[in-house]
Structure formats: structure tokens, C-alpha cells
Amino acid sequence: MPRILGIDLGTTNSLIAQVRDGKPEVIRDPQTGESLLPSVVHFAEDGTILVGQAAREAEVRGTGTTVASIKRFMGIGMEHVNLDDRRQFPLVEPTEGPVKLIINGEETTPPQLSAHVLRELKRRAEAVLGGEADQVVITVPAYFNDSQRQATRDAGRLAGLNVLRLLNEPTAASLAYGLDKRDPGVIAVYDLGGGTFDISILKLNDGIFEVLATNGNTRLGGDDFDRRFAQWIVEGAAKELDRPDLLKSRHVWALARREAERAKIRLSDDQETLMQLEIPGSHTEYRVLITRSQYEDMIRDIAERTLRPCRQALKDAGIAPAEVDEVVMVGGSTRVPLVRSLVREFFQTEPRVGIDPDEVVALGAAVQADILAGGTNDMLLLDVVPLSLGIETMGGVMTRIIHRNTTIPCSVMEEFTTPADNVTHIDIHVLQGEREFARDNRSLARFKLPVEPMPAGMARVKVMFLIDANGILSVTAIDEKTGREHTVEVKPSYGLTDEQVEQMLIESFDYAEQDVTNRLLAEAKVEAESVLLYTGKALRDGADLLGETERKQIEVATDALRNTLGGDDRVPILDATHALNEVTRPLAERLMNRSIQQLVKDRRVDEIAV
Amino acid sequence: MTEVTVGEIIHNPDSRDHFEVLGLPRRLVLDQDALSRHYYALSRKYHPDFHQTGSAAERVASLRRTAAVNEAHKTLRDPVARGRWWLEFNGHRLGTNPSVPPDLAMLVFEVQEALESLRGEPEGSGRDEVRERRREVEAERTARLAALEANFGKWDALLDGGSREPLLDELRGLLAEISYLNTLLRDIDRTAETPEAR
Numbered sequence: 113m114p115r116i117l118g119i120d121l122g123t124t125n126s127l128i129a130q131v132r133d134g135k136p137e138v139i140r141d142p143q144t145g146e147s148l149l150p151s152v153v154h155f156a157e158d159g160t161i162l163v164g165q166a167a168r169e170a171e172v173r174g175t176g177t178t179v180a181s182i183k184r185f186m187g188i189g190m191e192h193v194n195l196d197d198r199r200q201f202p203l204v205e206p207t208e209g210p211v212k213l214i215i216n217g218e219e220t221t222p223p224q225l226s227a228h229v230l231r232e233l234k235r236r237a238e239a240v241l242g243g244e245a246d247q248v249v250i251t252v253p254a255y256f257n258d259s260q261r262q263a264t265r266d267a268g269r270l271a272g273l274n275v276l277r278l279l280n281e282p283t284a285a286s287l288a289y290g291l292d293k294r295d296p297g298v299i300a301v302y303d304l305g306g307g308t309f310d311i312s313i314l315k316l317n318d319g320i321f322e323v324l325a326t327n328g329n330t331r332l333g334g335d336d337f338d339r340r341f342a343q344w345i346v347e348g349a350a351k352e353l354d355r356p357d358l359l360k361s362r363h364v365w366a367l368a369r370r371e372a373e374r375a376k377i378r379l380s381d382d383q384e385t386l387m388q389l390e391i392p393g394s395h396t397e398y399r400v401l402i403t404r405s406q407y408e409d410m411i412r413d414i415a416e417r418t419l420r421p422c423r424q425a426l427k428d429a430g431i432a433p434a435e436v437d438e439v440v441m442v443g444g445s446t447r448v449p450l451v452r453s454l455v456r457e458f459f460q461t462e463p464r465v466g467i468d469p470d471e472v473v474a475l476g477a478a479v480q481a482d483i484l485a486g487g488t489n490d491m492l493l494l495d496v497v498p499l500s501l502g503i504e505t506m507g508g509v510m511t512r513i514i515h516r517n518t519t520i521p522c523s524v525m526e527e528f529t530t531p532a533d534n535v536t537h538i539d540i541h542v543l544q545g546e547r548e549f550a551r552d553n554r555s556l557a558r559f560k561l562p563v564e565p566m567p568a569g570m571a572r573v574k575v576m577f578l579i580d581a582n583g584i585l586s587v588t589a590i591d592e593k594t595g596r597e598h599t600v601e602v603k604p605s606y607g608l609t610d611e612q613v614e615q616m617l618i619e620s621f622d623y624a625e626q627d628v629t630n631r632l633l634a635e636a637k638v639e640a641e642s643v644l645l646y647t648g649k650a651l652r653d654g655a656d657l658l659g660e661t662e663r664k665q666i667e668v669a670t671d672a673l674r675n676t677l678g679g680d681d682r683v684p685i686l687d688a689t690h691a692l693n694e695v696t697r698p699l700a701e702r703l704m705n706r707s708i709q710q711l712v713k714d715r716r717v718d719e720i721a722v
Numbered sequence: 723m724t725e726v727t728v729g730e731i732i733h734n735p736d737s738r739d740h741f742e743v744l745g746l747p748r749r750l751v752l753d754q755d756a757l758s759r760h761y762y763a764l765s766r767k768y769h770p771d772f773h774q775t776g777s778a779a780e781r782v783a784s785l786r787r788t789a790a791v792n793e794a795h796k797t798l799r800d801p802v803a804r805g806r807w808w809l810e811f812n813g814h815r816l817g818t819n820p821s822v823p824p825d826l827a828m829l830v831f832e833v834q835e836a837l838e839s840l841r842g843e844p845e846g847s848g849r850d851e852v853r854e855r856r857r858e859v860e861a862e863r864t865a866r867l868a869a870l871e872a873n874f875g876k877w878d879a880l881l882d883g884g885s886r887e888p889l890l891d892e893l894r895g896l897l898a899e900i901s902y903l904n905t906l907l908r909d910i911d912r913t914a915e916t917p918e919a920r
């Protein structure tokens with residue numbers, strides 16, 4: 113039986129999983145035991161590339177270029193990019209064409225960036241399982257259109273993976289949940305990730321998972337909560353400290369987003385929390401207390417935007433909210449209490465949160481991988497195309513040829529003729545979307561059908577549009593005389609052509625890619641530097657909270673760590689980092705308590721200058 | 723035309739007849755349970771997920787056959803789609819005739835009036851009026867859907883040599899009216915949801 117693994121390529125975190133002894137399991141990082149790999153890539157000024165947690169840490173140091181949430185840019189054009197995106201990412205100037213970024217003076221594309229993350233997952237699996245791990249199933253948001261799916265497949269190719277199937281995330285989650293459920297029923301999967309939102313309504317019956325309808329928003333997720341929160345923090349800081357320049361600093365925004373994300377997580381458990389924003393280049397900090405209720409008011413309108421797709425999906429499925437037997441919550445952002453209560457209220461059911469919402473999609477992908485490998489044959493997914501497919505016709509109208517929520521694979525035969533005398537080819541523009549006019553829908557691709565010169569309307573070309581099990585379109589032209597078929601080469605509007613992908617693959621072999629040992633060493637050093645930085649700060653801020661003995665202990669541990677940084681062995685660095693963390697822990701707690709007390713006492717922003 | 727046996731189902735995956743594709747008896751009044759059962763069984767047989775490790779030819783065949791099974795299921799599952807397909811299968815087209823069916827002319831006029839007043843006065847009592855008209859339109863549609871089922875029953879009862887023309891005419895008429903009512907409902911929903919009308 114071939115080895116096929118399941119990958120969740122998420123906006124915020126990615127995972128890889130496989131079925132072992134009939135059970136799906138996430139493959140963890142052999143060193144840290146972590147299941148999540150942050151979907152973050154860092155390019156240092158010297159050309160070093162870091163992926164994952166190390167990349168996240170490098171981001172807050174403010175040097176080099178860090179890219180996160182790449183999924184937002186997969187398969188879209190520069191015209192779909194907004195101001196926030198430009199603020200956060202080094203995007204190219206033009207406002208047309210496929211999305212490109214400039215890093216260390218070179219142009220790169222979202223699939224290439226995602227490939228770094230995928231390559232890291234591949235390495236992890238190979239390290240743990242031994243042998244090759246190149247056959248995979250990768251999940252995508254159900255609401256991803258054709259371009260976005262192609263971009264994901266391209267990323268897989270660039271990472272040296274054979275992507276056997278693209279699987280919709282909510283459907284994957286339902287597979288993971290459906291393992292122990294054999295009762296027939298209707299389930300709704302509410303999937304709110306870092307950058308995308310999906311809602312799918314499925315009917316489960318005897319191992320068959322039939323998607324009735326799916327809807328969503330590929331530009332809505334936890335990132336939006338964080339951006340709103342970060343804006344509030346930075347604006348507050350700029351005002352309080354009289355530093356309008358902070359609003360323009362990419363470093364400050366990165367720090368604010370990080371704090372926003374952390375505070376959001378704390379507020380899921382606590383009713384209030386203290387926010388701290390470090391002001392780079394100074395020894396000042398902006399601090400403010402925020403309550404859960406204030407946070408919920410801040411993000412409410414964003415969270416409520418998820419309800420409209422829910423309404424539409426139920427309508428398309430012909431199901432009333434009360435007929436839904438189970439609601440499954442997927443995605444880290446569903447931990448936010450406001451989101452849970454909105455869902456509970458909408459569906460009038462207590463949502464199911466049994467499986468870790470961060471892992472459930474990867475586990476489902478592993479199950480699908482097992483189905484494809486022939487390991488499981490009593491479960492089958494019947495998924496749908498999320499958006500209508502059409503072609504541009506007279507008057508700039510989009511004529512639908514495949515309706516949304518049609519079960520895939522599906523195919524449709526269309527006949528075309530020439531609009532004028534003696535033309536040598538027919539131009540077809542393929543679109544995806546629900547709007548009436550072509551210009552309001554997403555352009556997918558264009559292709560030309562060669563014809564013999566004839567009077568207008570005489571030539572007839574039959575074309576078969578096939579959407580496969582991945583939700584990806586292929587086009588075949590049929591010669592009416594001979595009955596012979598030939599695949600039509602389709603030029604993607606926002607994607608890479610096969611030649612471009614091949615060229616990139618060739619170039620990547622020339623890359624001075626870090627070998628595994630060097631990379632782990634670099635990561636350990638970055639972590640050490642972060643801890644040293646924090647310790648220095650803590651010693652200054654908490655000078656009055658420290659006794660002589662404790663201070664000596666910290667200084668000794670600091671020196672010990674510094675001494676390991678010159679070497680090539682990461683084990684002593686890791687050990688010394690751990691030791692320093694331990695010895696500074698009591699001081700850190702005291703600092704935190706003092707800050708909260710001061711703020712609660714006079715409710716004013718505190719400034720600690722040294 | 724080759725027949726294939728899948729478990730207890732004998733079907734023809736390459737047929738133009740959706741009933742044959744699913745191995746169902748040609749009964750327009752459909753047994754929904756049998757439809758689901760055949761659909762699931764044939765999906766398990768042909769779906770690409772179970773032919774991943776096969777040859778290229780096998781994978782292409784699996785893809786095409788699954789598309790055919792999906793198409794047949796989608797068409798037969800919904801009575802209106804079933805009726806439209808049956809009309810075309812018997813050599814007739816519905817046509818894109820947008821003119822108002824005479825029986826509905828009065829209701830259509832009332833709906834247009836209600837929508838107009840709602841557009842003009844978004845906060846007025848027009849909303850209730852529109853809601854009431856919408857209920858009427860839905861009732862008309864429900865009645866016609868029932869008539870459609872009755873028409874299907876007549877087809878099933880038709881003996882060889884019986885006259886199909888009157889049944890085809892009735893079918894065409896009902897489908898045209900249902901289509902018109904659907905468009906009307908869509909227009910109502912679109913107008914009533916726009917920001918101006920809120």
C-alpha cells in the first residue's frame with residue numbers, strides 16, 4: 113500500500129498527519145513535540161531562510177523580511193490586495209496581474225513561499241517516519257476558487273510533493289469527526305481559520321459524507337480580529353506617547369499584531385488582560401488594560417460577517433437551522449467565546465468541540481489520504497464545487513454552465529460558434545462567481561479554440577468542461593468530424609503556467625538551501641537571542657524587585673548562554689536557554705503582577721523609562 | 723449499449739437516459755430512497771477516490787462515469803430538473819419565453835406594485851405588503867409543483883400507444899409557470915434585501 117500523508121496548509125499554522133493502525137495521528141516535530149508548524153517564512157539579510165517558530169521569533173526582532181499568512185495571496189491578483197496587505201507585506205508596485213512580492217531584491221510568488229512551509233512538513237515527516245514522504249493530500253478552504261486551488265497544487269509541486277488530492281477543509285473535519293459516528297444526520301461545519309471562513313452543510317449516511325452546500329469568505333478570519341486589535345493598540349500608543357510615527361513602522365505593527373494575537377488567546381480564558389507593546393528603539397512600553405467585553409465589542413462586526421454565508425448555505429441546501437443535528441467548530445479562531453456564542457445562537461445547538469480545532473483538519477486529511485491509498489474503503493466523500501463556473505458572453509454577461517454546489521466530479525458539454533466571418537479562432541473567457549456581469553466575477557482563465565475560416569455562425573466546436581474531484585477545471589475540445597478529443601491549454605489569469613513552475617523548480621535546486629543541521633542551529637541561536645534580550649530588559653525594569661543573590665544567578669546564567677553562542681553545537685545552546693528561562697521566571701511574574709496592580713489602581717497608561 | 727452489474731444494480735453508465743445510468747426503473751414519480759441507494763452504491767463503485775492506484779485509462783473512466791452518475795442524480799433528485807430533462811429527452815425544449823403566463827398576470831402586477839412602493843418608501847408599510855405577496859407567489863408555486871407530480875403520475879400510467887402530446891403540453895406549461903414564479907421570488911428577495919429597501 114502506498115504511503116500517502118495528509119497536510120493542512122493553514123493560514124496561521126500547518127500540520128502533517130497520517131493514519132496508523134486505523135487511527136489518524138498528527139506527526140510532531142521530533143525535537144519540540146509540537147504538532148503545529150507556523151506558516152511563517154523569514155528571510156534574513158544574509159540569505160538564511162527560517163521556517164516556522166524560529167521565523168515567528170525572527171519577525172519581532174525587526175530585521176530581515178518575514179512573511180506570514182501567505183494563504184491570503186494564493187491564486188489572486190494584485191487588484192485584490194488592500195492597504196493593510198501593502199502595509200504588512202513587501203508587495204510589488206503594479207496593481208494588476210498575479211501577486212508577487214520582493215524579498216532581498218528578488219521577486220517571488222505565493223506558491224513559492226508556501227512551498228517553503230510544505231518542504232518543512234515533508235522534512236518533518238521523513239525525519240520521523242524514515243524514507244520518502246512525497247505523496248500527499250493537501251486541504252484547501254472549501255470556498256477556494258479554481259485559481260486558488262491551482263496555486264496550492266503548484267506550491268506542492270514546488271516543494272517536491274505529488275499532490276494526489278485537494279480536499280476541502282470542512283469536509284476533512286467532518287471525516288475526522290465522523291469516524292465514530294454511524295448515525296445518519298445533517299451536520300454543519302463552521303470553520304473559522306486565520307484567514308478564511310467556510311461553512312459546509314453535509315448529510316452523513318452509512319459512511320457517505322455528502323456535501324449539500326458550501327459557502328464562505330476567503331478573506332475573513334482570525335487575522336482580521338488581530339488586525340483590528342493591533343490597530344487599536346498602535347493608535348492608542350501613538351496617541352498616548354505622542355508618537356504618530358509609530359503608525360508607519362512595519363516593526364511596530366508586527367509587534368502589535370503579535371501582542372494582539374496573544375491577548376486574544378488570554379481573553380478566551382480571562383475576563384480582562386494587560387496589553388504590553390514594546391516601542392522599538394527606546395526603553396518605553398505602552399501598556400493598557402482591556403476587558404473581554406471591550407474586545408468583543410471591537411470584533412463583533414467581523415464575527416457577525418460569518419453568519420451571512422451560513423444563511424446562504426442553509427438556503428442552498430434546503431435545510432432549516434433547526435434541522436441541523438450537529439455543529440462542528442474548526443479552526444483556532446473558534447476558541448473565541450464570542451464566536452462560540454454566535455454559532456450556538458444561530459444554529460440553536462451546542463457546538464461540538466471535542467477534537468482540537470487546530471488539528472482536526474489535518475487528521476481528516478490523513479483519513480482521506482488513507483482512502484486514496486486503499487486503506488479505508490467504508491467511507492466516501494462526495495464534495496461540491498463552491499462557486500458557479502461560467503463563460504463571458506455577449507454584453508459582458510457571465511453565463512453559468514456549472515452551478516455552485518454541484519457534486520464533483522461533474523462535466524458539461526458546450527457548443528461554440530464564430531461571431532464573425534472567417535475568424536481563425538474563438539476566444540473563451542472562463543469565470544467563477546455568482547454575479548451577473550463578467551467583470552464582477554473572478555476571472556479564471558482564457559483559451560482559444562482554433563476553427564476553419566467560415567461564414568459567421570457556421571463553425572461548431574464542442575467543448576467539455578470537467579471539474580475533477582479536486583474542484584479544478586480542465587477543458588477538452590472535441591472535433592465534431594473525427595470525434596477526437598484534445599486538451600485545451602488554458603492560460604490562468606492569476607496563476608503560474610506549467611513552464612513557470614518548471615523553471616522555478618530548476619532554480620530551487622541551485623538555491624543554497626540550508627541543510628538540516630545548519631537550520632536547527634540557526635533556530636536555536638535566534639531563540640537564545642530573544643531570551644537574552646528579554647532578560648536584559650527585565651533586569652532593568654525590575655531592578656528594585658531583585659535581591660542580590662537572584663541577580664547574581666541571572667547574570668551567571670546569562671553569561672553561560674552567551675558563551676555557547678559562538679559554538680556550532682546547538683544542544684548546549686538549548687540547555688543554557690532553558691536554564692536562563694527558569695532562573696528569570698520568578699522575576700517575570702513579579703514584573704507582571706506589579707504592572708497589573710499599577711494599572712488597576714489608577715487606570716492610566718504607565719510609562720516606565722529607564 | 724453495455725449493461726454493467728454493480729451488486730444488485732444493473733445499469734448502463736454510458737446511457738443518455740438518466741434512469742438507465744442509475745439502474746432505476748423509468749418511473750417519473752420517483753422513489754427517493756431507491757434513488758439515494760443507487761446513487762451511493764454507484765458512487766462507491768466509480769468514485770475517483772477508489773481508483774487512485776489504477777491505470778491512467780481506469781482513472782479517466784472513473785472520472786467520466788462518476789460525472790455521469792452525479793449528473794443523473796442531480797437531475798432526477800429535483801422534480802423541476804427531472805421534468806425539464808424529461809421534456810428535452812422527448813425532443814422538446816422549454817424555450818426562453820419571458821412572457822407572463824395569463825393565469826398569473828394579476829399576481830405579477832400586484833407584486834410589481836408592492837416592490838415599487840417598497841423601493842420608493844423603504845421604511846414604510848410596503849414591507850408587509852411585499853411579504854404578503856411573496857406568500858401568495860409561494861402558494862402558487864406549491865400548487866404547480868403538486869400538479870407537476872400529478873403529471874409525472876400520468877406519464878407512469880401511460881400505456882404504449884397512448885397519446886403523449888397532451889402530457890408534453892401540460893408539462894411544458896407547468897415548467898414555464900414554475901420558472902416564472904421562481905424568477906419572481908428571486909426578484910422579490912433581491913429587492914427586499916437591498917440597502918435602499920432596508
